[in-house]
Amino acid sequence: MGDGRRPRTLPRVDQPAPHTVESLAADLRDLGLSAGDVVLAHASVRSLGFVAGGAHALVAALLEVLGPAGTLVVPTHTPDNTDPAGWNSPPVPEAWWPVIRDHTPGFDPARTPSRYVGILPELVRTWPGALRSDHPQVSFAALGARAGEVVHGHRLDDALGERSPLGAVYRLDGKVLLLGCGHDANTSLHLAEWRQASPPRAEHGASVRGSDGGSHWLTWVDVLTDEDDFERLGADFEATGAVAEGRVGQATARLMAQRAVVDFATDWMAVHRRRAGS
Template identity: 50%
Template structure:
């Protein structure tokens, strides 16, 4: 029995760029993109075509930024998708490869960020778990200085993006993936946790602000209800476009009222 034909829609680099411009993406801006390739339809050229379309819409003066997180460089005791047996944990910690911004692949952020990370000329920040990758003339100023003990706070690319007026493009991704909300977590009452990871001298225990995407979808729904958000379709994907600073400011008020820190 022959395989069924794809249902589409058929999406191309040119059609994606056209949709992005129609949505409101502007040449020369800084754009933080959270994405889902599968939501777009049948993309001719896959993730590479999406990256090219984003760069086309941003133009030579625009800068594309994506999360390039490496969530596998974490304590295996905390893994759940999938977990590993407890009697493996010690060996996994002892043999886990260290972070190399040039070669460590991104994980659990989608194939489009991995394409950006490996794109010629891309720069990547230094945090071993929550790095960002960027392409464009302002890439260096965004990714430089990512402190090793600040995953998504004031000394991370998120704060640099906020300062520079970046906008967020949720390209088929839900608000649960919105990293900007994490920046707000650093600015409200919070607890700390051990963010262990491999280091040059072996396993490192690093105190960090506890972060969680718990209730981010609910937060996003409230944000979109109360703050202007541009919505539309890019390919088949439901897409949202808004200033990062607006999302952070809203989350700073919403989180303490609806999701107080756990003791």
């Protein structure tokens, strides 16, 4: 655009007025989000329709509803900080692998931006007072009263397990908010993968920033993730009636207890993935 402005989300024809911090907060309360909650939020901001203030307004609305005793958690993942030997979208020449491993800037919770998880996580990550876990591939950021409990002690070899922020949200009896997105974005389902009797494991690698300020390539063994059946799993969970569904802005929103969905998913995977041979 000639005036230097970025294109904005156009209002839908059925949207009578811009959404605001106040209207989004009212929608979130109607959905069931409450003061003092710990909530792990996944959102497509574009799905809200036209919002005065955009993603900034959504963060403000979430914090307004949660209040000073609540905690907002988001995934601030960095999936590009992985071993190039496993890249396939697209792959890179094998001759590049040592260069990538040796020269990728090491993950630093304070400096490394999130990737491929949307604008909301990156906005929360940089919000004053936010804390971030230090896993180089699947970190989480949190704002609020229980933020330290959520992000502390994120084990390298327990990326999405009991000693990850997902496990912390479970222990804190938190909620999951899917705002304009489906269960394929529901990271809490990975906690159920870690809880399987013998989940498949593999070696992982990433660059991390050391105490000397330099970058170092580390490897470890952990569970392999598989989101291919998350939408089917989520549909079966919703059929139990345990998900509150409504509208936040123009978006379809789903709110659920994280313990309920993780417990359901743990049992579901034990049956369905065994049948599938995975």
